[in-house]
Amino acid sequence: MIFNKITSIKINFTIFSIIISGFIMLHDKVFALSGREIMKKVIDRDEGDNSVSETEMILIDKKGKRRVRNFKTYGSKKGGFSKSLIIFISPADVRNTSFLTYDYDEFGKEDEQWLYLPALRRTKRIASSDKSGSFMGSDLNYSDMTSPDLDLYDYTLMKETEIKGQKVWQIKSVPKTKDEVKKSGYSKSIIFIRQDNYVMIRGLRWVHNKRRNKYLDVKKLEKIDGIWVSTEMHVTTKSGKKILHKTILKEKNMRFYQDEVNGNLFTIRRLEKGL
Numbered sequence: 001m002i003f004n005k006i007t008s009i010k011i012n013f014t015i016f017s018i019i020i021s022g023f024i025m026l027h028d029k030v031f032a033l034s035g036r037e038i039m040k041k042v043i044d045r046d047e048g049d050n051s052v053s054e055t056e057m058i059l060i061d062k063k064g065k066r067r068v069r070n071f072k073t074y075g076s077k078k079g080g081f082s083k084s085l086i087i088f089i090s091p092a093d094v095r096n097t098s099f100l101t102y103d104y105d106e107f108g109k110e111d112e113q114w115l116y117l118p119a120l121r122r123t124k125r126i127a128s129s130d131k132s133g134s135f136m137g138s139d140l141n142y143s144d145m146t147s148p149d150l151d152l153y154d155y156t157l158m159k160e161t162e163i164k165g166q167k168v169w170q171i172k173s174v175p176k177t178k179d180e181v182k183k184s185g186y187s188k189s190i191i192f193i194r195q196d197n198y199v200m201i202r203g204l205r206w207v208h209n210k211r212r213n214k215y216l217d218v219k220k221l222e223k224i225d226g227i228w229v230s231t232e233m234h235v236t237t238k239s240g241k242k243i244l245h246k247t248i249l250k251e252k253n254m255r256f257y258q259d260e261v262n263g264n265l266f267t268i269r270r271l272e273k274g275l
Helices: 002-031 035-044 178-184
Strands: 051-061 066-078 081-090 098-104 112-117 122-125 153-163 166-175 186-194 200-207 213-224 227-239 242-255
Touching: 035 153, 035 166, 035 186, 153 186, 166 178, 166 200, 178 186
Parallel strands: none
Antiparallel strands: 051 066, 051 242, 066 081, 081 098, 098 112, 112 122, 153 166, 166 186, 186 200, 200 213, 213 227, 227 242
16 A cells, blocks of 8 residues: 555656646747847847947958058947947058948838048948948948848747857848848858857858858957957858958957047047047
């Protein structure tokens, strides 16, 4: 009788465990994030406000020849509207070249960008048809300088994996329209998002109408003033295994909540003033 009682308890406990396990699995499945939901969290994560930083941009051609450019960036993000001003410091041939961006979260409102060329004393507005072009000879497009409009892309969560000991989501991103493909310059992308902080740390992009890909790799990620910042990033353009060009970006002296950053910075007038 005692044996039967113990056996019955064991059986009931096993059934209970199966039910609970099934519930947990179902619970996780029901509440799992979709690819789009993850990307929404990426865009909505705290990126700090009123920031100032200095960046070293290293351009490396297919023969290994290097060019170094340095610029200063001012940034502000308030109420679904981000603004940034980049002013090149050196070398002399690009000094005071400036780039102003208005990045809107609002669906259907196109981001605005302007480039000031001091040698020509001319400000050029970057048209939609030009946003797939290279930003200052780098491996970044003008379209890479703003956040994507989520409603213009299909996001598919491919799997969960690990990179450098960190759990990440692997997500495929595909533009919904041919216009967006042409504007962004990419036919599709695969991106890797860290699960603990919603930061993209790796990416692969297929360049539209060209037999080449771009590989993005965040080499250093640091927390500054409570904000996660990519302090070293490599972007490499390849054709097959052959490297065509590479850009290394190194952030220095990143600071947030600076009083010098105000609305007067993010204007065409300030863009054309330089340092």
